[in-house]
Amino acid sequence: MQPKTPSLAPALTLFPNLNPPHKTLLFHQILVLTITFFAYASFHASRKPPSIVKSVLGPTLETINSTSIDTGWAPFDGPQGTHRLGEVDLAFLSSYSLGMYFAGHFGDRMDLRLFLVFGMMGSGVFTMVFGFGYWLDLHLLGFFVGVQIVCGLFQSIGWPCVVAIVGNWFGKSKRGLIMGVWNSHTSVGNIIGSVVASGVLEFGWGWSFLVPGLLVIVVGILVFMFLVVSPEDLGLECPGMEVEMKVEVNGDSERVVSEEAGLLGNESLDTSSSAIGFLEAWRLPGVAPFAFCLFFSKLVAYTFLYWLPFYIRHTAVAGVYLSHKSAGILSTIFDIGGVVGGILAGYISDLIDARAVTSISFLLLSIPALVFYRVYGGLSMFANIGLMFLSGLLVNGPYSLITTAVAADLGTQSFVRGNSRALATVTAIIDGTGSVGAALGPLLAGYISSRGWNSVFFMLILAIFFAILFLIRVARTEIKGKLNEGKWFWNSISSH
Numbered sequence: 001m002q003p004k005t006p007s008l009a010p011a012l013t014l015f016p017n018l019n020p021p022h023k024t025l026l027f028h029q030i031l032v033l034t035i036t037f038f039a040y041a042s043f044h045a046s047r048k049p050p051s052i053v054k055s056v057l058g059p060t061l062e063t064i065n066s067t068s069i070d071t072g073w074a075p076f077d078g079p080q081g082t083h084r085l086g087e088v089d090l091a092f093l094s095s096y097s098l099g100m101y102f103a104g105h106f107g108d109r110m111d112l113r114l115f116l117v118f119g120m121m122g123s124g125v126f127t128m129v130f131g132f133g134y135w136l137d138l139h140l141l142g143f144f145v146g147v148q149i150v151c152g153l154f155q156s157i158g159w160p161c162v163v164a165i166v167g168n169w170f171g172k173s174k175r176g177l178i179m180g181v182w183n184s185h186t187s188v189g190n191i192i193g194s195v196v197a198s199g200v201l202e203f204g205w206g207w208s209f210l211v212p213g214l215l216v217i218v219v220g221i222l223v224f225m226f227l228v229v230s231p232e233d234l235g236l237e238c239p240g241m242e243v244e245m246k247v248e249v250n251g252d253s254e255r256v257v258s259e260e261a262g263l264l265g266n267e268s269l270d271t272s273s274s275a276i277g278f279l280e281a282w283r284l285p286g287v288a289p290f291a292f293c294l295f296f297s298k299l300v301a302y303t304f305l306y307w308l309p310f311y312i313r314h315t316a317v318a319g320v321y322l323s324h325k326s327a328g329i330l331s332t333i334f335d336i337g338g339v340v341g342g343i344l345a346g347y348i349s350d351l352i353d354a355r356a357v358t359s360i361s362f363l364l365l366s367i368p369a370l371v372f373y374r375v376y377g378g379l380s381m382f383a384n385i386g387l388m389f390l391s392g393l394l395v396n397g398p399y400s401l402i403t404t405a406v407a408a409d410l411g412t413q414s415f416v417r418g419n420s421r422a423l424a425t426v427t428a429i430i431d432g433t434g435s436v437g438a439a440l441g442p443l444l445a446g447y448i449s450s451r452g453w454n455s456v457f458f459m460l461i462l463a464i465f466f467a468i469l470f471l472i473r474v475a476r477t478e479i480k481g482k483l484n485e486g487k488w489f490w491n492s493i494s495s496h
Contacts, residue, residue: 036162041189042219046212048193055313074139086446092148093439099156100432119157120220126151131209179404187338198328294434296467299441306442337392342400356474359398366394
């Protein structure tokens, strides 16, 4: 099936001055980065409410007239409450990870702007529907699970679309840094979602879903009006895309690099016409190792995303237990660290031109960071904030790098012969596999937390260890390549 011809964004018709030659390629690149940034930030903002309301929905014992009463929301109260909350998380993240594979497949064949808007509208509506359970006084586990399954499918549309669109507008040069900054939308969205959901929680937990749901819909309207999928849609020249070709010279494989994929004059380099197959994309070099690494990295990141406010609420800081609102707002420190970590990982990986080495370095350092946060995070508010920030930086750094720059690198590498239609499929495979881990982490945390939080942190450290294992071979290849070329860290610094 051939991809449909993209429709023109309505704003370009309403405001002719937005079109070339009135506006340059740089203007539209910045506009695309800004629009997709807020689009995916709104997606993440709407995912945050379940973690914020956990401490309200879940089992909460309060003493009233010398009697302990569970004030949670059925069916999430009682001894099995954390299990039920974990199952709701699993429902969302399982459908999200499954939908990711199909979303990437369809995204390579559809108008990405309209497909993205469709996902945003559906996500907003079903986020609000979950909150309606508060006003309708619903206590059926099946209702909450069903809503999260459908919402997860709509949410899965977002990531392959925004990465493919950004990949259309930017070449490989400085991709790690650009996408590291751009990918801070994940943490920014988490922060916005945490602050908004915590701020309205006192009026009833339903508001914590209603407001973020409306936010996604409003941003979706802006995406529909202004987003341009590709520079070709405006008659602009495609930005330089570094393409590698391997040719045989006297039986030896040599590497030839061209800076302009579309100007090679080689008919075998099909830059836009057909989409790559799902299994073919899996076989691309580097896709499987990074996909499975992301499985374990997202397991860790999403366990924090869904359970950190609950953990803070039930863990004393300097001998004091924080309120629901304070715990939710404090948890944003982890995401602030994630913003810095994503940018830093992107910058370092550009500097040394080694994505796997950068990812492994961050993952290794995150192990002692998590140990220190668990052991010393309760000593004082200062220690809690500092160690939470460091943990967020090191945990989200490789997660951010793999889901953006690495996915874009692998989706536009020479083995797909310059076929840009592979980008959404490769992105979906990597993040879809990671999302399976993201579904598993919060579920396990819900069950394991009943045995104590030390067990949860042990699970997280074990997951990081496996994430490192999957990248060791790729990192060895990167190091050997640098040594063979006679340039490593200091040479890279001097060249910049």
